[in-house]
């Protein structure tokens with residue numbers, strides 16, 4: 006008997022169905038539940054109110070990331086409300102027997118950075134977290150998606166979630182990336198094509214030779230921004246690159262288990278002849294370094310490009326949104342992006358704060374030999390303690406500080422500005438994070454999304470620039 | 476949550492697309508560990524503007540929010556739903572919702588009403604024209620009606636979600652009825668997965 010060809014998404018989905026009934030969503034088993042201080046307190050309260058326990062504390066892992074300061078972490082958190090939230094996480098994880106990585110701990114970091122680097126995220130898993138960038142873990146061939154606090158409570162109590170099977174979308178990126186273009190530029194280019202709603206209702210599978218050529222760090226960057234497409238999740242089939250990354254990591258299988266696991270993981274690919282509900286293809290050789298100009302991540306142009314003219318847009322809704330965005334961003338149609346000055350540069354966030362990202366930024370600084378431009382404020386925030394330690398052992402911190410960059414402690418930092426790292430009203434940033442929403446990095450702040458290389462080059466130039474422009 | 480069947484009342488017209496959850500409730504509000512009191516933070520960055528639609532006298536007491544497409548995209552923060560619900564909204568109408576927002580809404584008795592792009596536009600214009608326009612949302616029939624302008628459109632709502640709305644059911648209690656199935660599933664995981672869990676728990 007031959008099985009029907011299935012996509013990767015279908016294979017991973019099918020192996021997690023606890024219960025399937027006509028007219029109801031499937032009940033999906035969750036292999037890994039990541040929690041942090043911001044979206045979990047009300048869920049634990051819910052458990053206490055109903056007298057329910059945590060079904061699988063051993064499959065639940067907590068870290069402190071959203072709120073934590075990136076300086077003076079040996080002192081108590083100055084903001085009393087942030088401090089209370091972090092203390093609440095500590096008390097809740099203690100009460101329910103869940104491992105937590107507190108601020109300053111060697112295992113601490115942004116949830117989507119620390120879990121993969123500890124070898125907790127594995128191919129074929131289902132991973133959830135009360136955070137929309139959970140899709141990051143899809144880089145390993147896992148179905149990983151963000152959930153709300155009620156769902157966090159649901160997973161804590163049952164280790165499952167009722168979920169309707171989403172449609173599948175293939176995003177093929179074929180060919181070789183040109184010099185200077187990175188994984189971040191791939192996903193920004195995809196956003197430029199699909200917009201912020203092109204992925205709604207889908208789980209995306211990124212495929213093609215340009216995706217296969219990416220490192221795990223690069224794959225995580227791509228999958229991370231699946232939510233910006235509106236997709237529920239995004240994933241990439243595991244291959245030798247994945248296995249090499251995982252081999253020897255603390256929580257990955259070892260010895261005989263490793264062989265059994267790899268044999269299993271090798272079955273995780275989209276079968277020949279399987280069909281997707283939708284499909285797009287991009288030519289990697291045409292992808293230039295990108296920058297966003299607006300207030301949603303679909304509003305992007307190449308760094309060599311110009312601010313678009315809303316008057317030239319056919320769709321009235323798109324035109325109105327663009328006009329609003331340009332007013333908020335204080336940009337003129339037709340302005341060259343390289344003429345736009347930056348006030349602040351942020352290198353960090355779960356999109357681009359891994360070791361490879363820091364190496365790329367440091368390389369730009371090293372080869373230019375110059376320092377941060379006059380008046381530009383900078384934040385280099387490693388994604389985790391492990392990244393920070395690794396970077397310091399490679400001397401990257403000295404490259405940054407030597408050029409005048411501010412080297413910080415790990416956390417989400419200026420990605421969402423819940424801690425003291427914020428933009429002031431009207432301040433303009435080049436950010437390696439994932440959201441350029443109004444006020445995201447501080448009230449009235451103006452965010453432009455870029456890759457680590459473009460962020461570093463822009464810090465040195467004082468305006469948007471690619472390393473080639475220096 | 477409380478059962479929800481019929482929502483009737485007037486609507487606040489938020490005529491913008493891509494209203495993400497960062498706009499619905501800014502991140503400063505996410506530091507709180509409580510589950511109530513979020514209404515004060517609703518649309519925090521826009522509320523200071525006296526001309527912001529929520530501040531207009533003619534919309535006082537409205538219990539429906541009608542917005543442009545891509546409402547509630549972005550961050551997973553359920554605080555966005557709590558803020559809308561605690562402010563007094565019982566339904567949000569939009570041609571398209573962010574996935575996680577829509578899920579969160581259904582767990583808190585806030586009905587996500589997804590209309591066609593044309594239907595959403597028609598109703599938005601009608602509300603902009605007449606803030607007193609009476610709108611009726613029927614969860615059982617899955618319809619939105621504004622009799623005064625002869626508007627009637629149905630909206631999608633999965634059977635299981637509709638059932639929870641109509642009966643005010645707790646999702647977790649429903650799943651716990653299948654605790655045996657979950658145990659059964661756990662017992663039949665691949666050997667290497669079970670082994671890995673045992674090793675992990677032994678540490």
Ligand code: SF4
Pocket residue numbers: 070071115116117136138354355356416417420421438439
């Ligand atoms: S870095 Fe930003 S996007 Fe990532 S988890 Fe933290 S706040 Fe969310």
